[in-house]
Amino acid sequence: MPNSETTDTRPVALVIDDDPTMRLIASRTLEAAGLRAVVAGDAEKGLDLFHQLAPAIVLMDVMMPGIDGYAATERLRATPAGQHVPVLMLTGLDDLDSINRAYEAGATDFVSKPINWGVLGHRVRYILRAAEALQGLAENQALLTAAQQVAHLGSWSWDFATGATRWSDETYRIFGYAPQECTASREAFLNRLHREDADLVKASLEALRRRGAPMNVMARLSLPDGSTRYVQITSEVIRSEAGEPSQAFGALQDITESKTAEQRIHQLATFDRLTQLPNRQRFAEKVALALEQSRAGGRMAAILSLDLDQFKRINDTLGHAVGDQLLLAVSQRLRETVRSRDSISRLAMGEDGNLARLGGDEFCLLVTDISHFQDSAKVARRIVDVLQRPLEVNGQELFITASIGVALYPLDAEDADTLIRNADAAMHFAKGQGRNNYQFYSKEMNSRALERLAMESKLRRAIERNEFELHYQPKLDLRSDSVTGVEALIRWRHPELGLIPPLEFIPIAEESGLIVPIGEWVLQEAVRQIREWKQEGLPELHVAVNIAGPHFQQPGFTEFVHRTLEGADVSPSLLELEVTESMLMDDRATTFATMSTLKTMGLRLSIDDFGTGYSSLAYLKRFPVHALKVDRSFVKDMPHAEDDSAITSAIIAMAHSLRLEVVAEGVETTEQLNYLNMRHCDYAQGYLISRPVPAKALSQFVKDRLAAKA
Ligand code: C2E
Ligand code: MG
Ligand code: MG
Numbered sequence: 001m002p003n004s005e006t007t008d009t010r011p012v013a014l015v016i017d018d019d020p021t022m023r024l025i026a027s028r029t030l031e032a033a034g035l036r037a038v039v040a041g042d043a044e045k046g047l048d049l050f051h052q053l054a055p056a057i058v059l060m061d062v063m064m065p066g067i068d069g070y071a072a073t074e075r076l077r078a079t080p081a082g083q084h085v086p087v088l089m090l091t092g093l094d095d096l097d098s099i100n101r102a103y104e105a106g107a108t109d110f111v112s113k114p115i116n117w118g119v120l121g122h123r124v125r126y127i128l129r130a131a132e133a134l135q136g137l138a139e140n141q142a143l144l145t146a147a148q149q150v151a152h153l154g155s156w157s158w159d160f161a162t163g164a165t166r167w168s169d170e171t172y173r174i175f176g177y178a179p180q181e182c183t184a185s186r187e188a189f190l191n192r193l194h195r196e197d198a199d200l201v202k203a204s205l206e207a208l209r210r211r212g213a214p215m216n217v218m219a220r221l222s223l224p225d226g227s228t229r230y231v232q233i234t235s236e237v238i239r240s241e242a243g244e245p246s247q248a249f250g251a252l253q254d255i256t257e258s259k260t261a262e263q264r265i266h267q268l269a270t271f272d273r274l275t276q277l278p279n280r281q282r283f284a285e286k287v288a289l290a291l292e293q294s295r296a297g298g299r300m301a302a303i304l305s306l307d308l309d310q311f312k313r314i315n316d317t318l319g320h321a322v323g324d325q326l327l328l329a330v331s332q333r334l335r336e337t338v339r340s341r342d343s344i345s346r347l348a349m350g351e352d353g354n355l356a357r358l359g360g361d362e363f364c365l366l367v368t369d370i371s372h373f374q375d376s377a378k379v380a381r382r383i384v385d386v387l388q389r390p391l392e393v394n395g396q397e398l399f400i401t402a403s404i405g406v407a408l409y410p411l412d413a414e415d416a417d418t419l420i421r422n423a424d425a426a427m428h429f430a431k432g433q434g435r436n437n438y439q440f441y442s443k444e445m446n447s448r449a450l451e452r453l454a455m456e457s458k459l460r461r462a463i464e465r466n467e468f469e470l471h472y473q474p475k476l477d478l479r480s481d482s483v484t485g486v487e488a489l490i491r492w493r494h495p496e497l498g499l500i501p502p503l504e505f506i507p508i509a510e511e512s513g514l515i516v517p518i519g520e521w522v523l524q525e526a527v528r529q530i531r532e533w534k535q536e537g538l539p540e541l542h543v544a545v546n547i548a549g550p551h552f553q554q555p556g557f558t559e560f561v562h563r564t565l566e567g568a569d570v571s572p573s574l575l576e577l578e579v580t581e582s583m584l585m586d587d588r589a590t591t592f593a594t595m596s597t598l599k600t601m602g603l604r605l606s607i608d609d610f611g612t613g614y615s616s617l618a619y620l621k622r623f624p625v626h627a628l629k630v631d632r633s634f635v636k637d638m639p640h641a642e643d644d645s646a647i648t649s650a651i652i653a654m655a656h657s658l659r660l661e662v663v664a665e666g667v668e669t670t671e672q673l674n675y676l677n678m679r680h681c682d683y684a685q686g687y688l689i690s691r692p693v694p695a696k697a698l699s700q701f702v703k704d705r706l707a708a709k710a
Helices: 020-032 043-053 069-078 096-105 117-150 169-175 186-191 195-211 256-270 280-297 311-318 320-339 373-388 416-432 444-464 502-512 515-536 557-568 581-586 588-601 632-636 642-657 670-678 695-709
Strands: 012-016 036-040 057-061 087-091 109-112 153-159 165-167 215-222 228-239 245-254 300-308 355-359 362-370 391-393 396-398 402-409 438-440 468-477 482-494 498-500 542-546 575-580 604-610 627-630 661-664
Touching: 012 020, 012 043, 020 036, 020 057, 020 117, 036 043, 043 057, 043 069, 057 069, 057 117, 069 087, 069 096, 087 096, 087 117, 096 109, 109 117, 117 153, 117 169, 153 169, 165 169, 169 245, 186 195, 195 215, 195 228, 195 245, 228 256, 256 280, 280 300, 280 355, 280 362, 280 416, 300 373, 300 416, 311 320, 320 355, 320 362, 320 373, 320 391, 362 373, 373 402, 373 438, 402 416, 416 438, 444 482, 444 502, 444 515, 468 515, 468 542, 468 695, 482 502, 482 515, 482 695, 502 515, 515 542, 515 557, 515 575, 515 695, 542 604, 557 575, 557 588, 575 581, 581 604, 588 604, 627 642, 632 642, 642 661
Parallel strands: 012 036, 012 057, 057 087, 087 109, 402 438, 482 542, 542 575, 575 604, 604 627, 627 661
Antiparallel strands: 153 165, 153 245, 215 228, 228 245, 300 362, 300 402, 355 362, 391 396, 468 482, 482 498
């Protein structure tokens, strides 16, 4: 039959035998069974042919000169190609010993001589079929292993009755075990679990074994190299005929990569890139959750909204890179502050996860579990304090302060958005209060802020439109019973609102800085009036002018006073300046210097509203002051209220011992006047003598008194 090598698809059978007759008969038999027979007369030639042709089966004679069949089979098995090929040994001896030796050498099967040639063909075909099935199985197994590796998917099984456990190669790999390092077991499995996840997995393995409940849990593994991996563990059971769970088949998938990708996406969407703090969205979610818990627990919570003061200036002058570094440094300091519990111990400021950057130079802090609103004030105070320490940025020290607004749950708002918004409003209010401080939210804050803004712009126009005027209230010299001085009191005559009292606009003027031009106008007007009265021929009157703190502390204040007096040709001794106690406490060095200069210039100085502040008389002694004005509140209930009377008496006595004159404010009754006279008070001022009146009325008042005396 014409056979070309290339088209012959029959499986090859290699016959290795030193007996030519045997070779011939074997060839015939094999050809008849549908194989292509190739023969070799000794083992060496046979091994050569094996490697050339890769036969499907080898028929090997045992007894051969040179290398015998056992040794040849062993050699064959030692090569990669020869590992799985079926080897049928043709033994001459039908004894157990040689059969054993054949299997030991690696033979697949054996046939004893004399050979039953009719059976041999069937035997060979059977062996080939079995080998093919085995080969297919091995290929499938390899494919499965490769697929599992690609998918990071391991499989495992667990026999409940025997406890026998099996793992696939990939399962070993995921657990970080070398296959020879340990045998698969429940313990080896649990060993690798992250401590926090072990209980969960144990519980679901237990449910799997007892009830056959399908398993589907995510858990973390702690591997010996220190890494953490995320795995998804799933399993189903096989039940016995009685319906009892008998075995589990499960899968184990390493999902670390998708898990970390998921976390990264989450991080990018909810955290600020620069500081890694939660962003606005994440913070709002967190606050909402915390408020839920506070509601359930009947607790208070607070939001602190924090904005850096004049951050824009740093950004503009030093550049955005430095600005970013500064924000980072601030966020770090805030983190440290929030974490440390020393000085505000017991107070749950939470982890730094309660801190967020809402954008720009705006930060927010959630404080939970507070029992009193003062707790949040402590936190705010502490933050204001820690930020005052210099921050190191790029090797240079930067100073920054912050303004903080505090809103309380459930007082100021019950939902997260409103609470955050209210904290923000309070923060803006804190900025308006001169920065570097904190303020609590109040319902009026929004409307008050608007009102103030409107008032401020009206005030600005008032200066341009000349809507201010000065009224004068006489001071009675009790020893001579004559008017020797007056206090100038500002009035604002608004075209629509009418006469606005100073207490309604002076504080706003102080906050907005408008107090300086207003105060300068008052000084100039008072000095001009002194000159006018002099020209009018009125007896000399001392005029006292109220000076606000920010105006007094303005650089060049004394020069302005000097120029004004000189320009009007008015003696400094006729001008008196009234300052408040709190100004003395504020900034002692410059206040003291300014006061000394004024005294040297020849002006008089008095302390207004004395007794309402905290200064002691002994402390006052060091300042160049001429007089004290006892606050109206002490005079009001005199002489019936013993306390007030006693205080007034004491102030008068002590002031005199320090050579200070005493002016009593708000004298409304003759009883009060008599009492003050008895106590040797120097001056009295009040409605009893006269209300503050315009300049014309004042000069008329003085003239009338003179006429009455004469
Ligand atoms: P002050 O300096 O203590 O002025 C005394 C205030 O008591 C004045 O109120 C005056 O009208 C009021 N008064 C006087 N006698 C009596 C009395 O017998 N009974 C009662 N009930 N009140 C009396 P006014 O004019 O409303 O001024 C209030 C405050 O506004 C002043 O308190 C002063 O601190 C401030 N102020 C007034 N004018 C100026 C100013 O030109 N510049 C600055 N910076 N502050 C001013
Ligand atoms: Mg032989
Ligand atoms: Mg005054």
